[in-house]
Amino acid sequence: xxxYTFSTPCLHAxxxxxxxxxxxxxxxxMCKVKGPRVDSQGMNVKTLxxxxxxxxxxxxxxxxxxxxxxxxxxxxxxxxxxxxxxxxTATTQQKKAAPKSTTNVEFDTGDDDEFANFDLNAAxxxxxxxxxxxxxxxxxxxxxxxxxxxxxxxxxxYNKSSSRDSDDIVLLRKELASLHAEKDRLNRxxxxxxxxxxxxxxxxxxxxxxxxxxxxxxxxLKGQVRAIHDEHEKLQNDxxxxxxxxxDMAEKVKYETESSIKNKLKGQIRALQEQRDELKSDIKxxxxxxxxxxxxxxxxxxKEFVAEKSKLKGRIRALQERxxxxxxxxxSATLKKECAEKEAKAxxxxxxxxxxxxxTVKKTLEDLDGSTKKQDEPPAKKxxxxxxxxxxxxxxxxxxxxxxxxxxxxxxxxxxxxxMNKDELLKMLVVGSSCIIKTDAWGxxxxxxxxxxxxxxxEEIYRKEEQERKEREKKRQEQREKDRADEVSxxxxxxxxxxxxxxxxxxLAETKLLxxxxxxxxxxxxxxxxxxxxxxxxxxKCDYDICNECFKEKTMTPAEKKAEAKRKAAIENEREEAxxxxxxxxxxxxxxxxxxxxxxxxxxxxxxxxxxxxKDLDGNKSKGFTVWCSxxxxxxxxxxxxxxPAKEFDTTYATKKEANDRARYLFxxxxxxxxxxxxxxxxxxxxxxxxxxVTYTVTPxxxxxxxxxxxxxxxxxxxxxxxxxxxxHDNYVSAATASSFGYFSSRPALLY
Numbered sequence: 213x214x215x216y217t218f219s220t221p222c223l224h225a226x227x228x229x230x231x232x233x234x235x236x237x238x239x240x241x242m243c244k245v246k247g248p249r250v251d252s253q254g255m256n257v258k259t260l261x262x263x264x265x266x267x268x269x270x271x272x273x274x275x276x277x278x279x280x281x282x283x284x285x286x287x288x289x290x291x292x293x294x295x296x297x298x299x300x301t302a303t304t305q306q307k308k309a310a311p312k313s314t315t316n317v318e319f320d321t322g323d324d325d326e327f328a329n330f331d332l333n334a335a336x337x338x339x340x341x342x343x344x345x346x347x348x349x350x351x352x353x354x355x356x357x358x359x360x361x362x363x364x365x366x367x368x369x370y371n372k373s374s375s376r377d378s379d380d381i382v383l384l385r386k387e388l389a390s391l392h393a394e395k396d397r398l399n400r401x402x403x404x405x406x407x408x409x410x411x412x413x414x415x416x417x418x419x420x421x422x423x424x425x426x427x428x429x430x431x432x433l434k435g436q437v438r439a440i441h442d443e444h445e446k447l448q449n450d451x452x453x454x455x456x457x458x459x460d461m462a463e464k465v466k467y468e469t470e471s472s473i474k475n476k477l478k479g480q481i482r483a484l485q486e487q488r489d490e491l492k493s494d495i496k497x498x499x500x501x502x503x504x505x506x507x508x509x510x511x512x513x514x515k516e517f518v519a520e521k522s523k524l525k526g527r528i529r530a531l532q533e534r535x536x537x538x539x540x541x542x543x544s545a546t547l548k549k550e551c552a553e554k555e556a557k558a559x560x561x562x563x564x565x566x567x568x569x570x571x572t573v574k575k576t577l578e579d580l581d582g583s584t585k586k587q588d589e590p591p592a593k594k595x596x597x598x599x600x601x602x603x604x605x606x607x608x609x610x611x612x613x614x615x616x617x618x619x620x621x622x623x624x625x626x627x628x629x630x631x632m633n634k635d636e637l638l639k640m641l642v643v644g645s646s647c648i649i650k651t652d653a654w655g656x657x658x659x660x661x662x663x664x665x666x667x668x669x670x671e672e673i674y675r676k677e678e679q680e681r682k683e684r685e686k687k688r689q690e691q692r693e694k695d696r697a698d699e700v701s702x703x704x705x706x707x708x709x710x711x712x713x714x715x716x717x718x719x720l721a722e723t724k725l726l727x728x729x730x731x732x733x734x735x736x737x738x739x740x741x742x743x744x745x746x747x748x749x750x751x752x753k754c755d756y757d758i759c760n761e762c763f764k765e766k767t768m769t770p771a772e773k774k775a776e777a778k779r780k781a782a783i784e785n786e787r788e789e790a791x792x793x794x795x796x797x798x799x800x801x802x803x804x805x806x807x808x809x810x811x812x813x814x815x816x817x818x819x820x821x822x823x824x825x826x827k828d829l830d831g832n833k834s835k836g837f838t839v840w841c842s843x844x845x846x847x848x849x850x851x852x853x854x855x856x857p858a859k860e861f862d863t864t865y866a867t868k869k870e871a872n873d874r875a876r877y878l879f880x881x882x883x884x885x886x887x888x889x890x891x892x893x894x895x896x897x898x899x900x901x902x903x904x905x906v907t908y909t910v911t912p913x914x915x916x917x918x919x920x921x922x923x924x925x926x927x928x929x930x931x932x933x934x935x936x937x938x939x940x941h942d943n944y945v946s947a948a949t950a951s952s953f954g955y956f957s958s959r960p961a962l963l964y
Contacts, residue, residue: 227243536691716756716758726750737750739757819874826864857933885918
């Protein structure tokens with residue numbers, strides 16, 4: 213299992229190794245990053261998961277740290293350990309050397325010269341001179357260790373020093389190579405330290421610049437806050453002054469009365485009349501001087517004055533109508549209140565009368581109960597079926613009112629009862645006979661009579677209210693007609709325009725100067741000739757309005773009428789010609805669109821309708837080119853994914869050109885959604901070519917991926933998920949076939 217270590221110029225380091233677990237990151241590489249950026253995020257280690265490639269790991273680390281990929285130095289952990297074990301000198305120096313810091317610290321660059329001025333050749337020559345084996349002046353016989361050898365060893369064995377010297381030379385060469393390697397490593401470390409120092413210096417300069425910019429921004433923001441505060445105070449003062457002005461205006465309007473408004477309007481009318489007199493005098497003077505321009509201007513000012521006067525009169529009439537309306541409403545409300553009070557008093561009286569009758573009936577019932585208890589007669593048997601009825605008899609102790617009520621219940625006329633006393637009533641009603649008013653049936657009759665009286669009272673109230681409403685409506689309509697008649701009479705002075713009798717027999721007035729029930733008549737005017745809304749001239753007596761066009765037409769001579777008819781006919785002809793031209797251009801555009809997307813203009817018949825030989829996978833005996841297609845969702849993390857979609861066989865052709873044409877036709881005109889070919893064009897499909905064979909791919913929004921491609925016949929059966937069975941996309945009709953060309957799309961329809 214390979215493990216790597218890495219380092220960067222920005223003081224970050226870590227390890228890169230494969231993930232050992234079988235979880236969701238199984239098969240990936242895990243990069244553990246330590247350094248200032250990770251510490252600033254509040255973490256000790258930042259873990260990144262990448263694809264199992266060194267390039268992918270370096271790219272992920274560089275992207276996280278915001279540096280370039282080539283600045284990430286990656287080494288194999290096992291190879292570095294082997295190198296350290298191979299050379300004792302390197303091991304000693306590595307133990308003495310301080311490890312790279314993973315924190316943002318200051319570096320001392322004062323001792324960098326000792327690495328730059330290191331003389332490797334001098335060190336090697338000095339070591340050679342000091343070595344006894346590299347000095348030729350000292351023969352092996354002078355070696356003190358040889359004298360100490362035992363005497364039984366042959367002397368010839370001690371004279372063979374050439375092999376030993378060669379071993380020493382090899383050892384020295386190895387030491388020399390390790391020194392060279394150590395020198396290179398130290399040079400690299402010095403360069404890395406210099407880069408780190410330069411990076412830290414640049415970082416400090418950037419931090420200093422950002423601090424200065426932050427100070428400037430803070431000062432600018434303080435100035436803005438101060439300006440906003442001043443603006444706020446100014447707006448607050450303006451708001452207070454506006455509120456005070458509004459309050460003063462409200463008090464001023466509050467104390468203005470209707471009389472003051474009328475006086476003000478009268479003053480304005482008087483001033484306008486004076487202006488009219490002055491304008492009249494100016495007009496006379498202009499007439500005397502034969503100044504047509506001044507006369508026309510004066511007449512326009514006079515018309516404006518008349519219009520302003522009419523507006524003021526209309527406002528006065530509207531105020532008067534509003535005042536009369538309020539007055540009538542107050543009067544009707546007062547009458548309604550009085551009627552309601554009368555009805556309330558009548559209802560209270562009726563209520564008191566009903567209360568007295570109820571008390572009388574209750575007392576009678578109590579007397580009847582007392583008399584029945586004193587009787588010695590045995591109690592009557594209970595009725596087995598039907599409703600229980602209260603029993604009561606007529607006794608002498610009953611009051612005259614009760615006797616009269618009993619007589620009325622028995623159907624005796626009230627006029628006869630009015631002249632009878634108690635004895636006559638008892639004699640007529642017979643003492644001991646059954647008393648009707650003491651039965652439950654009579655109680656129901658009494659309650660029904662009370663309900664009937666209440667309904668009659670409510671109906672009477674509704675009838676009175678309806679009658680009062682009709683009377684008020686009638687009065688309002690009469691007042692409205694009266695006001696309209698006054699309005700018409702007052703506006704009679706504006707009817708000064710004489711017109712031929714062929715137009716109207718009366719004089720007309722300009723519609724903009726007239727009012728209709730207080731509102732400008734132009735709002736409701738409708739030409740009596742062409743029935744279009746709007747009018748320029750009006751006769752209020754006849755309720756006649758005419759627009760300017762109809763006025764001109766009626767005053768034309770026969771020759772002018774003929775010329776006008778010709779002009780209208782020419783305009784109509786121009787309109788019809790323009791419409792015909794627009795239709796022609798539309799037809800040309802449709803024909804152009806039809807030709808552009810008609811498959812018969814692009815493909816041969818065997819491409820649109822392939823033969824049975826083309827539909828057979830073995831039709832060209834594995835020597836042609838196969839067109840295949842697939843339709844399905846990709847691994848987008850949203851839709852269900854069950855692997856690559858099936859590659860279904862479409863057709864086989866002998867040449868690449870025919871196969872490429874069939875692929876284009878199948879992709880655009882026989883897509884699985886039944887979309888028009890121009891819609892597929894608008895979806896920005898992808899087209900690629902490999903060895904002259906095309907591949908089309910498109911993935912609309914939230915839809916499947918539709919792919920059509922061309923491969924050699926012999927290669928098709930070796931594709932992943934390749935099927936020999938043919939697809940069914942020919943059963944769909946595209947929205948842009950020869951039978952349904954146009955600028956619209958339709959749903960796919962199956963052919964049966």
